[in-house]
Every structure is written in C-alpha cells, then in structure tokens.
Amino acid sequence: MTARVLPENFNRNDFLKNYWQKKPLLIRATNSDFIDPVTPEELAALACEDEAEARLVQVNPQQSEWTLRHGPFTEADFLSLPASHYSLLVQSVDQWVDDVAAMLADFDFIPGWRVDDIMVSYASDQGNVGPHFDYYDVFLIQGQGQRRWQTGQHCDHTTELQTSSDMKLLQNFQATEEYLLEAGDILYLPPGIAHYGIAEGSALTYSVGFRAPSWAEILGGVVDEVLDELNEGERYTDACPRLPLHRGEIPGDVIDALQQGINKRLGNRQLIRRWFGKTMTEPRYVAQIGTDEVIACHQTLQRQLLGGQQLYPAPGARFAYTIEDQQAELYANGDCIALPSRALCLLQALSDSNPMAPLPDKIIRAVLNDPEVAQLLLKLLNQGSLIIE
Known part of the structure; x- marks a missing residue:
C-alpha cells in the first residue's frame, strides 16, 4: 500500500485547532498511488470467520428501505447477492490485517487511546448504509472506486430516526455539502454530523473511528x-x-x-484514572488477545532478546499510561499495572509503538538490566499483549 495515508502537506496543528470535533474537512490525495491493503475477496473471507464482526446491508431503492444481516456469512450468502445496492462491513480489520493496522501510523496526532478501530466496507454499485450520524469522530478513507458523500445537519439524541429500520437511519436528511471521493481521498466528520455515502461502481472505504464513551x-x-x-x-x-x-x-x-x-x-482521582485507562485500552475482541507460548523467567526472555529476537505489539493490543506523584501506571488491554516512574521510556515506547515495527532495541536492552521493569515485559508477553519474533 502507499506509504502514507494523509498527504505530506497535511497541517496537523491547523486541523486540531480548526476542524477536530468542530466541522467536516475534505482532504484530497496529493498522489494517485493509493493501493488497498485488503481486497474485496479477502474482506468477504474475513466476514465468514466466526470471530469477525460483519454486517450485510441491502437497500431497496424503490421503497427507500434497508435490510441488515449479521455475520458470520457463508459463500452462499455472497453468491445470492444482487449485482448492486448492497454493502459488506467488517469491524476492526486492523486487528486482522497488518497492512490495515499500519494505516493508523498516520493518525499519531490523535492520542492512541482514543482510536477504536478501522472498519472496512465494500459496496457494490449504489451500495450504501443510508443517511445516519455517529457520536464519534471518523476519517473516511476512500480505497478503490468512488463514493459520493453528502453531509448535512448536526444531530443528537433528539434527532428523529426512521421507525421502520433497526439501523438508526435519519428520518429527515438535509444535505448541505456533496463530495465525490476517489482513491486516497479522505473525508473527516466530527461527531453528530449527518452523512450519506453512495458507491458509484464498486468501492472500498476505510473508516477510522475513535472511542468516545458517553x-x-x-x-x-x-x-x-x-x-x-x-x-x-x-x-x-x-x-x-x-x-x-x-x-x-x-x-x-x-x-x-x-x-x-x-x-x-x-x-477519587486515582480510581477515576484507573477506570479510564483500563476502559480506553480494553480490546474490542478480548478473545483475540492471547498467547499459547509462555516464557517462564526473566533469564529466558533476556537470552532470547539478546540473541537477536525482537518484541512487537500483538495485533489489536492497546496501551496507554499515566505518571503522577512519581508513580506510573500502564494500561494494557484493559489491565492496570503499577510501575516505578523509571519505566517511563518503556511505557512511551509501548504507547507510541507502530504495530508493524519492533520496540526500540536500545530501550529493551536498558529494561533487561532492570529486573523489576523487565518483569513487565514478561507479563505482557505471557498475557499476549506483546509477541516475540
């Protein structure tokens, strides 16, 4: 896939000041070499897995009706679909596909603990999920094909929804802007903004969503x-x-x-801090975070790492930390681990880590010389938050 998602001239400070949680922004691709990190066929195969969270949405354009089905699906389900007017949506594809996870590296100007997942949707011609709004920020990254987006009014819990559907679609959508997105284009939408996207031909869209608990x-x-x-x-x-x-x-x-x-x-500030850290790092799919390999002791781990093996964040692993009163707390996949403040460099490396890159060798070597902090690596490995290769 292309090395970057956002264009090189994207001004992150300007975005945070003038757009983030304020108003939509269309970000045009500065080059046309965006390559999809997943194919429609791979997405369909993933939607057939028991562990995946997948949905199929079909629209009847004559009656403006949408029907929703939940996965897992079978090959027969896809063979029975019409040629147009349907969408396949799969949540948390970043947890399954490394190249999709790599897209998150370009959104490092938003705290990592705010990121929820990357949902990938494939739409046949005229496929859509109806006019709706979200309670969270989202970046809609266009992959192959084209999708025409309309944005509209600001919505909230009082906004009237259609009663004929369980999809929380808007009863009255009032379009104010329209954008045609092509490969590499991105549409940012703050919470509450009504939007409606219809594929023109088949299309893939990557939705980077952010956690916003009520x-x-x-x-x-x-x-x-x-x-x-x-x-x-x-x-x-x-x-x-x-x-x-x-x-x-x-x-x-x-x-x-x-x-x-x-x-x-x-x-109780300590209690609030602990709850928030655990909640914001809780994985969407707990069952996917785990390991069958147990490293028995610090000496075994040290021997492996000094022998050239490297540590990586496990797919879907989530990390955050706090430092208060010379005491550190690491939040890893919904767990809270108290540590001395000297572990700060390691906590920063974990929280800033790129899912495709190993943890810095310099930091790992320093940690191995501190048995108390090294026990953290052992714990994270044995609970599946880190993997060793």
Whole structure:
C-alpha cells in the first residue's frame, strides 16, 4: 500500500485547532498511488470467520428501505447477492490485517487511546448504509472506486430516526455539502454530523473511528469501580442527630452529608484514572488477545532478546499510561499495572509503538538490566499483549 495515508502537506496543528470535533474537512490525495491493503475477496473471507464482526446491508431503492444481516456469512450468502445496492462491513480489520493496522501510523496526532478501530466496507454499485450520524469522530478513507458523500445537519439524541429500520437511519436528511471521493481521498466528520455515502461502481472505504464513551457510560463505569472498593460496613450515619420538628422531613443537612459522601467516593482521582485507562485500552475482541507460548523467567526472555529476537505489539493490543506523584501506571488491554516512574521510556515506547515495527532495541536492552521493569515485559508477553519474533 502507499506509504502514507494523509498527504505530506497535511497541517496537523491547523486541523486540531480548526476542524477536530468542530466541522467536516475534505482532504484530497496529493498522489494517485493509493493501493488497498485488503481486497474485496479477502474482506468477504474475513466476514465468514466466526470471530469477525460483519454486517450485510441491502437497500431497496424503490421503497427507500434497508435490510441488515449479521455475520458470520457463508459463500452462499455472497453468491445470492444482487449485482448492486448492497454493502459488506467488517469491524476492526486492523486487528486482522497488518497492512490495515499500519494505516493508523498516520493518525499519531490523535492520542492512541482514543482510536477504536478501522472498519472496512465494500459496496457494490449504489451500495450504501443510508443517511445516519455517529457520536464519534471518523476519517473516511476512500480505497478503490468512488463514493459520493453528502453531509448535512448536526444531530443528537433528539434527532428523529426512521421507525421502520433497526439501523438508526435519519428520518429527515438535509444535505448541505456533496463530495465525490476517489482513491486516497479522505473525508473527516466530527461527531453528530449527518452523512450519506453512495458507491458509484464498486468501492472500498476505510473508516477510522475513535472511542468516545458517553457520560452515562463514564459515570456508570466509575460507579462500578467504586462499588468494587466499598465494603458492607460502609453505611449511612446521621450527620447531626437531634430531635426532629417534623418526623417526616428530610432536612437539608442530611442531603449535604449525602452529597459530601458521594463526592468523596466518586471524586477519587486515582480510581477515576484507573477506570479510564483500563476502559480506553480494553480490546474490542478480548478473545483475540492471547498467547499459547509462555516464557517462564526473566533469564529466558533476556537470552532470547539478546540473541537477536525482537518484541512487537500483538495485533489489536492497546496501551496507554499515566505518571503522577512519581508513580506510573500502564494500561494494557484493559489491565492496570503499577510501575516505578523509571519505566517511563518503556511505557512511551509501548504507547507510541507502530504495530508493524519492533520496540526500540536500545530501550529493551536498558529494561533487561532492570529486573523489576523487565518483569513487565514478561507479563505482557505471557498475557499476549506483546509477541516475540
């Protein structure tokens, strides 16, 4: 595939200042040598795997109706499709195909823990998934073929949706802009922007999506984390016991005490940090992160690495870290690991790693001389977050 996804003159600072989460941006390819990292046939084969998350969407243009089917699919499913008006969508292809994962390297101006996945869609002529909006940012990268995109109004939870479909399609789509994307072109869409893309001829599209948990999910997750920390003995007590004037009244100082108790427990910065780090690095497919090979001890690992073998992030592995009060925490695939702050260089190497490139040899050699930090490499290898080749 082409070495770069974004054009060389793409101004990342300008994009973050003026477009990110603000307004759409069409990014035209500066060359025409974009080569798809996956073929339609490979995508169809992946959609037949039990572990893949795949969907087929067919549209009836006469009645403006869309039908949705979920995979895994079979060869017979594809042979029964019409010549046009259908789309195949497969989530997290970056976790299955290395060359698709490599596309993420060009989006290093967005924190890695914000990246969700790359969904790949193949559409036959006039194939589409209807007018809709997303609650997250997305870069739509055009592969082979052409797709005509229309963008429209800003939407939210109050926007009226079609009741005849379970696909959350817009009842009233109001197009304001139109773009014809060809190979290598990219359309960025911030959250809430209505959009509608129709293939002109067969087409492949790569959708780089970003994680954006709702506040309901955030609060619910933090509450669950708090509940895990509490014990049966922590209970309500009367803050200012006194004779009641009216036995049925709940006075304001009781509510004040409740609020203080809730704030104390939900406002635990360490707990919030830990929950967020684990949540934002949790893999989409937990079953795909794992290893059958166990390295027994530090000495075995040291011998292998000093003998020329290298460490790589496992496909789909996710890393992030925090440093506070001279204490580091690594978040790896939903796990939280406390470390001394001297492990910072390793944490940065893990979090900044390119899925196609080995971890820097200089950093690995330094870590091997620190048995406490080297145990982290052993743990990550044995849980499948790293692989050794």
